[in-house]
Amino acid sequence: MRWASTKAEVPTPFPVFRDVPPLREVRKKMFREGKEVGFVATMGALHEGHLSLVKHALQENTDVFVSIFVNPTQFAAHEDLDSYPKTWEEDLQKLKQVQDEHAASAGPNAKSKIKGIFAPTVKVMYPTLPPSSDIAGNGSFVTITPLGNQLEGSSRPIFFRGVATVCTKLFNIIQADRVYFGQKDIQQSVVIKRMVKDFHIPTEVRVIPTSRESDGLAMSSRNVYLGERRREDAVVLSKALFAARDLYNSGEVSGKKIRDAAYNVFGQESQLRRKDGKLGGSCQIEIDYIALSEPQNMAMIPDFAKVDPSQGAILSAAVYVQPVDEPRTEKEVGQRVVRLIDNVILEPREKAL
Ligand SMILES: Nc1ncnc2c1ncn2[C@@H]1O[C@H](COP(=O)(O)OP(=O)(O)OP(=O)(O)O)[C@@H](O)[C@H]1O
Ligand SMILES: CC(C)(CO)[C@@H](O)C(=O)[O-]
Numbered sequence: 001m002r003w004a005s006t007k008a009e010v011p012t013p014f015p016v017f018r019d020v021p022p023l024r025e026v027r028k029k030m031f032r033e034g035k036e037v038g039f040v041a042t043m044g045a046l047h048e049g050h051l052s053l054v055k056h057a058l059q060e061n062t063d064v065f066v067s068i069f070v071n072p073t074q075f076a077a078h079e080d081l082d083s084y085p086k087t088w089e090e091d092l093q094k095l096k097q098v099q100d101e102h103a104a105s106a107g108p109n110a111k112s113k114i115k116g117i118f119a120p121t122v123k124v125m126y127p128t129l130p131p132s133s134d135i136a137g138n139g140s141f142v143t144i145t146p147l148g149n150q151l152e153g154s155s156r157p158i159f160f161r162g163v164a165t166v167c168t169k170l171f172n173i174i175q176a177d178r179v180y181f182g183q184k185d186i187q188q189s190v191v192i193k194r195m196v197k198d199f200h201i202p203t204e205v206r207v208i209p210t211s212r213e214s215d216g217l218a219m220s221s222r223n224v225y226l227g228e229r230r231r232e233d234a235v236v237l238s239k240a241l242f243a244a245r246d247l248y249n250s251g252e253v254s255g256k257k258i259r260d261a262a263y264n265v266f267g268q269e270s271q272l273r274r275k276d277g278k279l280g281g282s283c284q285i286e287i288d289y290i291a292l293s294e295p296q297n298m299a300m301i302p303d304f305a306k307v308d309p310s311q312g313a314i315l316s317a318a319v320y321v322q323p324v325d326e327p328r329t330e331k332e333v334g335q336r337v338v339r340l341i342d343n344v345i346l347e348p349r350e351k352a353l
């Protein structure tokens with residue numbers, strides 16, 4: 001393993017690229033050598049979900065780039081840009097471990113490696129104007145509508161503009177054969193697929209299943225905001241989605257009944273907690289949306305309609321986890337609202353006519 005360093009005193013397990021030209025140089029050479037490049041875009045604070053994308057990328061390519069960049073243009077002014085978790089050293093160690101485990105495996109691509117980490121500054125990524133978080137703000141942006149305006153886009157109006165813009169830049173810089181995205185952010189992966197198609201970007205978009213904690217909670221960098229007691233309550237989100245998926249798998253196709261099965265779990269959970277004498281668990285969990293959509297374009301399936309079993313559907317949800325009702329510690333006093341998202345795929349189970 002080669003240890004490179006950007007600052008003489010801080011060795012890193014992989015080359016770290018802070019600017020575009022040195023990465024382009026390396027990439028040019030890789031084109032000449034016929035390398036196959038995979039790319040994983042992240043905002044850091046890496047967990048098993050991110051690592052699973054990197055593992056898939058190592059298995060399917062000769063070389064992998066990972067980006068760590070907290071992209072300001074996808075955060076609204078009231079969101080958590082300034083407090084977004086940063087764990088740079090741990091991130092590099094986790095990536096090194098993944099690479100070492102991959103090298104020790106007997107798979108066909110065991111020689112693949114993480115070629116570098118792209119960790120640019122905001123100025124490198126937005127060279128002309130300071131990035132705007134304002135929907136009417138000036139700048140060079142990529143918008144994917146109406147796909148990017150619904151569901152997550154309806155609650156976070158500048159989110160997909162920011163994601164599509166930064167991913168266009170990242171894809172232009174890395175020029176990967178394959179890019180890897182997580183199913184946890186399913187609408188994001190559909191937006192990226194649409195962007196790649198509509199802008200003729202020469203890359204394949206691979207979507208990797210959601211990694212979950214043992215109780216079902218989808219892994220997310222933002223889970224660290226929850227703290228112990230809200231972490232226990234947050235499992236209701238995956239429980240609700242799994243209950244709705246079970247109902248679909250038992251043969252139900254009514255859009256309303258499937259969504260109701262998810263809503264009912266939220267209702268039951270707060271009832272159960274009331275019996276314990278604890279009103280609504282440690283905190284209130286507000287449902288932002290529970291939505292059924294068509295798998296290819298995320299078009300909403302209304303309550304009066306049925307899921308087409310030959311197509312299947314996506315059931316996605318977002319919740320706001322409020323601060324604990326009765327804080328017991330300093331940390332709990334300072335808690336912020338945490339927005340969590342998750343989804344399940346209702347798999348096609350009949351052949352199309
Ligand atoms: N649990 C997970 N399973 C699989 N992929 C995931 C998971 N969580 C995140 N990813 C994927 O990792 C990539 C980078 O995501 P990101 O850095 O925003 O992490 P995150 O955990 O989703 O953070 P956040 O808490 O901000 O949503 C995205 O493609 C995302 O879908
Ligand atoms: C794709 C992404 C890295 C763009 O900033 C981000 O939205 C994320 O981490 O999912």
Ligand code: BAL
Nearest residue numbers: 043074075159185188
């Ligand atoms: N995982 C998507 C990035 C975000 O929520 O900002």
